[in-house]
Amino acid sequence: MKSRKLLMIPGPIEFENDVLQSMAIPTPSHVDPDFISVFSNCLELFKDVCQSPSGQAFIVAGTGTLAMDMAAANLIESGDKALVVSTGYFGLRFAEILKRYGADIDLLETEVGDIVSMERIEQQLQAKTYKLLAFTHVDTSTAVLNDAKQIGALGKKHGVLTVLDGVCSVAGEDIKQDEWGIDVVLTASQKAVGVPPGLALLVASQKAMQAFEQRKSPVANYYADWANWLPIMKAYENKQASYFGTPPVNLIIALEKSLKAIVKEGIDKRVERHQRAGKAMRAALKAIGLEVLSKSDDIASNTLSAPYYPSQIDPSAFLQGINQEGIILAGGLLPDLKSKYFRIGHMGSVNKGDLLATIGAIETVLKNSGHQHELGSGTAEILKHF
Numbered sequence: 001m002k003s004r005k006l007l008m009i010p011g012p013i014e015f016e017n018d019v020l021q022s023m024a025i026p027t028p029s030h031v032d033p034d035f036i037s038v039f040s041n042c043l044e045l046f047k048d049v050c051q052s053p054s055g056q057a058f059i060v061a062g063t064g065t066l067a068m069d070m071a072a073a074n075l076i077e078s079g080d081k082a083l084v085v086s087t088g089y090f091g092l093r094f095a096e097i098l099k100r101y102g103a104d105i106d107l108l109e110t111e112v113g114d115i116v117s118m119e120r121i122e123q124q125l126q127a128k129t130y131k132l133l134a135f136t137h138v139d140t141s142t143a144v145l146n147d148a149k150q151i152g153a154l155g156k157k158h159g160v161l162t163v164l165d166g167v168c169s170v171a172g173e174d175i176k177q178d179e180w181g182i183d184v185v186l187t188a189s190q191k192a193v194g195v196p197p198g199l200a201l202l203v204a205s206q207k208a209m210q211a212f213e214q215r216k217s218p219v220a221n222y223y224a225d226w227a228n229w230l231p232i233m234k235a236y237e238n239k240q241a242s243y244f245g246t247p248p249v250n251l252i253i254a255l256e257k258s259l260k261a262i263v264k265e266g267i268d269k270r271v272e273r274h275q276r277a278g279k280a281m282r283a284a285l286k287a288i289g290l291e292v293l294s295k296s297d298d299i300a301s302n303t304l305s306a307p308y309y310p311s312q313i314d315p316s317a318f319l320q321g322i323n324q325e326g327i328i329l330a331g332g333l334l335p336d337l338k339s340k341y342f343r344i345g346h347m348g349s350v351n352k353g354d355l356l357a358t359i360g361a362i363e364t365v366l367k368n369s370g371h372q373h374e375l376g377s378g379t380a381e382i383l384k385h386f
């Protein structure tokens with residue numbers, strides 16, 4: 001058995017070897033002409049991935065939370081009204097971030113595993129005028145997929161800036177930022193984008209940039225302020241160097257490698273591949289008698305699954321058993337249900353072999369803990385889907 005374990009959590013994920021190897025070079029200067037061209041390509045390629053030719057890309061050192069912080073800091077002024085459509089952990093985080101910049105927040109929530117209906121969102125948008133609406137595309141705490149296209153359309157209709165937290169969806173789920181009228185798409189490197197942790201990535205629409213330019217008060221976050229970063233991004237786009245904060249040079253070199261591979265695979269093909277992986281995983285879990293948090297298949301994410309433990313299973317013994325089988329899975333994230341479910345990431349480079357190994361490990365450990373199922377019934381579902 002190879003000593004390295006298979007990392008099947010919802011980020012960080014398994015990274016491609018060529019992406020990892022591209023980082024193992026002496027760090028060039030951030031004003032080196034070759035690096036300028038790499039950074040410039042990254043900005044363009046990332047807009048391709050978000051399908052936002054008209055957008056403004058920002059790539060800075062940080063995590064997904066910084067990308068959320070950046071959207072909030074630059075678009076919110078004290079007293080602005082914001083609507084957060086929350087389906088779990090990261091929706092609540094977004095509400096906290098927006099509040100920090102003085103936003104007057106309304107929160108729409110729903111049952112665990114469900115999405116807030118479009119009717120409820122529209123009612124709220126009719127009842128009150130908001131500047132910004134934030135939602136989580138794939139909720140990493142529940143494995144629920146929101147309908148970004150419809151929410152984008154509602155935002156457009158009601159003149160609200162829509163912000164999509166795509167940390168667990170960009171480069172895995174379908175996103176057509178321009179066509180759907182989403183004003184900010186944001187993510188981090190370590191999930192479906194396929195690069196080790198350390199990059200915050202964001203594309204802002206021209207409408208979002210105008211809202212930023214029309215601010216009356218300065219941005220209350222120095223590092224995240226677009227006034228500091230916009231000239232830098234523009235310079236690199238125009239193949240010139242400029243400095244505000246040192247770019248994480250090696251990570252950006254790796255990002256170019258990964259984004260090129262994503263675009264080469266083709267966004268539509270890549271999304272289809274994730275859809276197949278998601279479907280296969282859910283069918284396999286069902287076959288071995290595990291229920292998932294997401295209420296129905298049409299709102300189930302394709303980048304991760306969140307199954308409940310069978311009632312007699314001890315969560316930490318289960319995850320440890322899986323680990324001994326060579327697979328790393330994640331526990332629950334919702335505080336109230338933490339010990340009731342676990343999470344399986346299946347995004348980025350994930351393939352049939354990874355899914356088989358994962359379901360195989362789950363089947364083995366469940367069988368050893370006395371859970372009744374026909375050994376191989378889950379793996380058979382994976383095989384049927386590929």
Ligand SMILES: *Cc1c(COP(=O)(O)O)cnc(C)c1O
Nearest residue numbers: 063064065090140165167168188
């Ligand atoms: C992981 C995640 C985040 C936070 O990203 P970090 O890089 O950990 O800061 C935010 N939103 C969603 C949907 C996520 O999955």
